[in-house]
Amino acid sequence: ACQHRLWSEIESVVKQQVAWARTGIGECGVGWQLFAEDGEMRMYRREEEVDGMAVDPLKAVHTVPGITGHEVCHYFFGPQYRYDWETTLEQMTVLETISEDTLVFLQTHKRIWPASQRDVLFWSHMRKLPNESDRDGPDLWTVVNNSTHHPDYPPNVGKCVRIYLKVCLLCQTRVDPPKDGAPLTRDNISCKITYCSVVNPGGWAPASVLRAVYKREYPKFLKRFTAYVVNQTKNKPIMF
Numbered sequence: 001a002c003q004h005r006l007w008s009e010i011e012s013v014v015k016q017q018v019a020w021a022r023t024g025i026g027e028c029g030v031g032w033q034l035f036a037e038d039g040e041m042r043m044y045r046r047e048e049e050v051d052g053m054a055v056d057p058l059k060a061v062h063t064v065p066g067i068t069g070h071e072v073c074h075y076f077f078g079p080q081y082r083y084d085w086e087t088t089l090e091q092m093t094v095l096e097t098i099s100e101d102t103l104v105f106l107q108t109h110k111r112i113w114p115a116s117q118r119d120v121l122f123w124s125h126m127r128k129l130p131n132e133s134d135r136d137g138p139d140l141w142t143v144v145n146n147s148t149h150h151p152d153y154p155p156n157v158g159k160c161v162r163i164y165l166k167v168c169l170l171c172q173t174r175v176d177p178p179k180d181g182a183p184l185t186r187d188n189i190s191c192k193i194t195y196c197s198v199v200n201p202g203g204w205a206p207a208s209v210l211r212a213v214y215k216r217e218y219p220k221f222l223k224r225f226t227a228y229v230v231n232q233t234k235n236k237p238i239m240f
């Protein structure tokens with residue numbers, strides 16, 4: 001897949017998105033506001049408008065015990081799981097399987113009154129990253145979703161308004177080995193998750209409606225998705 005038409009774009013977008021996800025909220029610049037908090041989860045956004053449309057970048061950090069970064073990315077990337085955790089999903093199609101770690105999706109999301117229904121077409125790439133800060137620590141894992149084009153599915157032809165997004169899920173596993181040298185269990189692991197997204201709603205949607213949707217849906221999504229991964233993995237061997 002190294003010669004695939006998207007390969008160079010994927011390389012540059014993955015590097016850019018991972019660097020952004022690694023930037024602590026304190027160094028992200030001014031204007032970031034904490035808008036949701038739940039246990040270990042902290043969600044920040046910055047109010048930004050493009051052509052009068054709200055395209056507020058979002059950054060969430062969360063720490064979840066008992067799962068690994070590989071497991072989180074596996075369930076986020078896999079199309080076979082998406083209907084289980086993505087509550088606003090109405091229709092999902094894999095348009096292209098570029099490689100085992102790179103897919104092209106077309107998704108329609110449930111209409112959110114009073115805005116018109118949205119769809120989104122994006123490539124999704126999953127990758128293991130070397131742990132630069134701790135050589136013998138567990139690797140990082142990431143999934144990057146980035147809007148793209150497909151000749152058979154031009155935007156805004158049917159009833160849906162095409163949205164444009166860039167999403168990065170960056171996961172860092174933490175292992176606290178048991179004192180007595182006992183075998184590792186899920187009690188000794190946790191995952192630090194950073195979720196970044198920028199969504200351009202495409203056609204016009206009232207900023208107040210968009211901001212209300214994001215404020216309600218994003219915390220729900222991250223809580224539901226991470227609970228899903230905990231539930232799916234609890235009786236399975238740890239996937240590092």
Ligand SMILES: CCCCCc1ccc(-c2ccc(S(=O)(=O)CCO)cc2)cc1/C=C\c1ccccn1
Pocket residue numbers: 086088107109112115116118120145163165167197199201205209210213214217218221
């Ligand atoms: C007027 C409403 C406009 C917004 C509609 C909308 C746009 C985009 C998206 C969306 C959000 C996350 C992704 S992903 O992280 O790549 C995972 C794969 O599905 C892809 C799409 C959703 C939704 C609709 C609701 C909504 C908004 C946040 C969070 C959750 N739901």
